[in-house]
Amino acid sequence: MITRSFSAHRAPVTADRARHWTDNALCRRVRDPEAFFPVGGGATVQQQIDDAKQFCTGCPVRMDCALSAVKNGWAGVWGGLDEMQRRRILRNHPDDHAQGIREEWARRLYDPYFDAYLRRTEQEDGGHVRWTNTSTSITVLGRTYTPAQLALWIALGREAHGTVKAHCGRSGCVAPEHIGDDVVRMNRGRKRAQAAA
Numbered sequence: 001m002i003t004r005s006f007s008a009h010r011a012p013v014t015a016d017r018a019r020h021w022t023d024n025a026l027c028r029r030v031r032d033p034e035a036f037f038p039v040g041g042g043a044t045v046q047q048q049i050d051d052a053k054q055f056c057t058g059c060p061v062r063m064d065c066a067l068s069a070v071k072n073g074w075a076g077v078w079g080g081l082d083e084m085q086r087r088r089i090l091r092n093h094p095d096d097h098a099q100g101i102r103e104e105w106a107r108r109l110y111d112p113y114f115d116a117y118l119r120r121t122e123q124e125d126g127g128h129v130r131w132t133n134t135s136t137s138i139t140v141l142g143r144t145y146t147p148a149q150l151a152l153w154i155a156l157g158r159e160a161h162g163t164v165k166a167h168c169g170r171s172g173c174v175a176p177e178h179i180g181d182d183v184v185r186m187n188r189g190r191k192r193a194q195a196a197a
């Protein structure tokens, strides 16, 4: 469950409290914390997300912040990362979040895959996402993807193996966390078998 928790950055610094990384948070000086919680989709929101990430690059406690956000499932931009990036870290680096964070930081601020995805999708209730474009294929950096394949790239940062489809029950859903290919389904099956054993 993603929770919105900006209050940590507003914790007062007092003599009887041990110093915490939030004491040095650059965003404590921001008048409008909403800048870190862009809502919705489209180019304007993507620009707000990029601006917030850019702001975080100058923050001395960026790693502590990103680690806390990954661990606690906060919503919004934290540690220079958006929610999609943090979900990718949890999937690809479940045992070494710091490594995943460094890899995400190394990615360019502008992500052509994410940009293509955001421009052609719309958030729906229940965490589902709808493909809004009339075209059912999209070319990014010279390679053509179906909406589901693009969603898988957003989730995992890799090409798909085998059939890509949603496992949430909503027909045509392209929410990255609801999409899986043969590898994802095999891993999910293994986890279920281990849990049942």
Ligand code: SF4
Pocket: 024, 025, 026, 027, 028, 036, 055, 056, 059, 060, 061, 062, 065, 066, 077, 078, 079, 080
């Ligand atoms: S990394 Fe960004 S969100 Fe985190 S404390 Fe620093 S400025 Fe705030």
Ligand SMILES: [Zn+2]
Pocket: 127, 128, 129, 166, 168, 169, 170, 173, 174, 175, 178
């Ligand atoms: Zn879905």
